[in-house]
Amino acid sequence: MGQLDSKVAIVTGAGQGIGKAIAERLAAGGATVVVTDINEVTAKEIAEALGNGAIGIRTDVTSRxxxxxxxxxxxxxxxxxxxxxxxAGWDKASTFLESDPADWDRVMQINLYGVLNTCKSVLPLMAQAKSGSVVNLGSDAGRVGSSGEAVYSAAKGGVIAFTKAIAREVARYQINVNCVCPGPTDTALFASIGGDDPKLREALTRAIPFRRLGRPEDLANAVAFLASDEAGYITGQTVSVSGGLTMS
Known part of the structure; x- marks a missing residue:
């Protein structure tokens, strides 16, 4: 028996990287996964590979x-x-003074409003059922700030604060809401914002106590635990999965 047997789980931005690893981990734990992504073909292909009744649906989290x-x-x-x-998340590396305000909107819409939109649709269903688990992906950028990611840090800080507030509001319905914050993780998004620079990778690796970048499966394991009944008495918490780079 898996920890997530018979659970129906929606994962946004599950077409690659951390999201794909989360979908795979939840499916391995017994869940029926709804793979959502802006790319419909990718979502359906991943769902087919997962099996266990998984379905793929094109979803733009910025659109109610x-x-x-x-x-x-x-x-x-x-x-x-x-x-x-x-x-689901997106970022474009730039100092704030050099940033394009058009990118601010996209960062906020995907990273923060995307969470508001899905929660607005799903939480009433969970409240009616008097059960459910929500796991939001924040970022250590939202906990401690990150140079070159000021607006992203603001958006993810918003996700962390929203997680705590909504956890208080929906606890009466036996819904738990928690936030997992990745540190530097070896993904395509990380590469796109400078993570493919060998000097940056080496510097980060030296700074991380475990002396390696995070892997998507590291995040997926934390999410799977918080989504399971074993974490049923944990709510409103922010968990950093960063190899010790940030500690609180």
């Missing part, structure tokens, strides 16, 4: 209409949502 349509499809298919993992 797109999110509502996705959740309606999930309810038609499965009748409920047990787990929501808000993983």
């Amino acid at each position: 209409e797109s999110v509502d349509a996705m959740v309606e499809e999930v309810v038609r298919e499965f009748g409920r949502v047990d787990v929501l993992v808000n993983n």
